[in-house]
Amino acid sequence: MKTKQDFPSINEREPDGLKPDGTPFRVLVVDDSMFVAKQIGQILTSEGYEVAATAADGQEGVEKYKELFPNIDLVTMDITMPKMDGITALEHIMNFDKNAKVVMISALGKQDLVKKSLLLGAKNYIVKPLDRKKVLERIAQVLGKTSTA
C-alpha cells in the first residue's frame, strides 16, 4: 500500500515529533472525515508524532481527551462536525484543562471563527486543503520547538 510517508531520515536532524527525551508527542485527532483523519495521521507519523487517538465528533473528542489526560500533548480539531462542533468541543477541553494545546483544522476560514477559537484558547488555526509543510511548522511552533527549514 503506497503512502506519502517519508522514510525515516538517516541524518542528524531530529524529527519534530520527538520530545527531547526521544519519546514521541502524542496527538489526539478530532475530525468526522475518515479521509482527513488519515491525511493528518500520515503527516504526523511521517514526522515522528504518535497519533494517540482519533475521534469522529466533538463529543467523542472531549471524552477521549479527558480519558487520556495528561497523556495528550496536542489536539487537532475540525470545526464542522455532527453532535458537537469543534468550537464547543474546544471550549469544553479548555475548561477541563487550561493548559491544553488545541490547533483548529478546518475548511472554513472565516475571520470570526478564527478569532473566536483563538479567544477560547486555541493555539493556532489551519485552513484546509492541508499543506504538509505548513501543518508541521505550525504544530512544531505550538509545541514550543522552532521549525527546521
Place this chain on the structure above:
Amino acid sequence: MRVEYINPFVEAAFNVLKEVLNTDIKRGELYLKSTTMPVLGVAALVGLAGDVEGRVMFDMTKQTALAVASTMNGEQLSSLDELAKATITELANMITAQAVTKLHDLGFRFDLTPPALFTGDNMEVSDHEVEALIVPMETPQGKIEINVAIRERA
C-alpha cells in the same frame, strides 16, 4: 442566483480542485437549470443556510469519483469504499467552505452543514421551486458538475 454569489463558488472550485489534484483545471460555461436533474452516479450534497437557503451539489460519475479519490489519497483505490467516499465528501466540504469564507469577506452570511454523499444508478435530484446554477469543471479525472441551488431568505 444573486450575481455576487457566483464568483466565490467558481473560484473556490477552481482553487481547491487545482490544489488537491495538483493539475490544470478547465471551467466550462456556466448555465441555469430548473428541471429534475439526473445525477451522474456520485453526488455530494452540502446544505447552506444563513442569508440564503439551499444546497450545493457536486456531481460526477463513479469512475471520476474513484479517480479523484485515488489522486487525493496518493494511491490507486480499487472501489468506492468508505475511504473513497470520505475523500469525495471532504472535497465537497472544502470547496463549499472556501466559497462560504469568500462570501463572508464580501459581507454575506452563509453557514454550511456537514456533507452527505449519495451513490447509485439512475438517481435524480428534484428541487421544489429552485433554479440551479451549474458550474462544469473539467479535470483529467473527468467532469465534475457543481450545482448550486439557493434562494434569498425573504
Place this chain on the structure above:
Amino acid sequence: MHIQEQNLQQEVRTENGHTEGSRTEKAIAVDFKMVTFSLAGKDYGVDIMNVKEIAKASKFTYVPNAAPFLRGVYNLRGEIIPVIDFRIFFHLPAERKSEDSLENLLILRLEDHVYGVIVDSIDKVVGIHSSNIQPPHPIFGDINIKYIYGVVENQGRLYIILDVNRIFEQKEEEKPRLITETSNGTFFAAQTAALEHAVSETTPKASASDLEFIKETLFALKHFAATPLNEQWVASRFEEWKKIRNSNDLQLKNAEDADEFLASFYSPCNGRLWDEDYAEKVLSALPDLSAKTITVWNPGCGKGYESYSLACILKKRYKDARIKIWASDNDLLAVSSAPNMVFELEAVPALYHEFMVKGRYGYSFNQEIKDVILFEYHDMKNVNPFTDLDMIMARDVLSFLDPNEQTKILNDFSEKLKARGLVLVGHHEVLPEDDWTRLGTEPVSLYMYNS
C-alpha cells in the same frame, strides 16, 4: 545531512509522480475524436461531439429562392433539417450526381440545431491527442481560414479540422442594447424556418407571405416572435419597410437587416439610464400606492440601466415606502457587471445626481439605491419564488420569447402580482385588454391587472 533528506524527499516525489505519470500516459493517447471525410480530394475532420449520425440520402425537397449551397430540406425521421452541400459552400469542385443517386450526409448537431451536410465520402473515426493539433495556416486550405479549427496529422494523412460552430454561426455585429433573451439564430435556421413553412403549407398569397417570411427570419435571427403582443407594430413597420426597400429586396438576408427592421421597436432609453423626459413620463403614469413596502420584479434587466432608473423614480414617487427590486437576466456577462456600474457624471442625466456618490473610478449609485436592487443571474422561464409583487417591469422582453412561452409567462405575471398589480412592458408591446387596463400613454406601456 540536509542533502540526504532532500534526495529521499525527491525519491518519494518521483515515486508518486511515477504512478501518476503512468496513469496519465494511458490517457495521453486520445482526447479528441473526429469523423473524417473528404471534399474535393482533401481530408477533413469534424469533432465527433458534433456528429449526430451518418446517412445516405437522395431525395431532398428542393426549395427555390434559397442560397445555392442549400440543396434543400430533408425529413430525418420526422425532423425537417436543412441540407447544405459543403462543396458548394466552400466553392470546391463537386461532381453533380443524378437526382436519384445517394449523397453522403453527415448529420451534425450544434446546440439546438440539426443540419445535414453533403460531402464526397465519409471515411472513419480518428482519435488523436489535442496537443497535436496545429493552428491553421492559410496555405493549407482552399477554405476560408476562419472556418478551420486546426490541422492534424495521423497515420500519414493530413486532416483539416473544421470549426463547425463558426461555419453555422452568423456573427452578430450589433446586439440589441437591452440584452434580454439573446439567441444564436443562424442564417441557415432562418432559411429552414422559411423552408419548413413552404414545405408544410400550400403557398400563400405573395405579399402576405413576404411578411410571413420576414417574421420567421426575425425569429430565427433575433428570436423576436411576432405575436398579438406586438402585431400592431409589426404591421405598421412592414408598411414602412415596403417604402424603404424596393419590392424584391424586402427579405431580411442577415443579422444586419434584421437589426435594421427591429430598430424602431425598442423602448426609449434602451440600454442606458432613462433621460429626464422619459423618466418624467413614467413617474407621472405611476398611480398612488399606499403600501409600506413596494416589491418589483425586473426580468430582462440586461446591464441594469433600467433597474437603476426605476429605483430612482420609485424613490421619488413613493418617498415613504421601502422599495425592493429583484432585477434578473439570463445573460451572465451583462448582469454580473450591474452591481458595480461606474459612470461619468457628465454622461448622467441631472435627475440622478442626488442619488450618486463619487468613488475611486468615477460616480456610482449610493448605498441606499444599491440596497434597493438585487441583481440575479436567472432565466425567467425557470421557476422562481417571486410572489405578491407590486410591479413587474419587463421592457422589450416578452417579444423575444417563444410564442407559447409568452402566453405562459404573461399568465405567470398575473399570478405573481398583488391585486391591481402593475406591469410595465415595452413601448410597442400591447397587453390584452380583457385582463389588463392601460394606465400609461405613449410611450409608457404601463398596465394594471384587472383581478
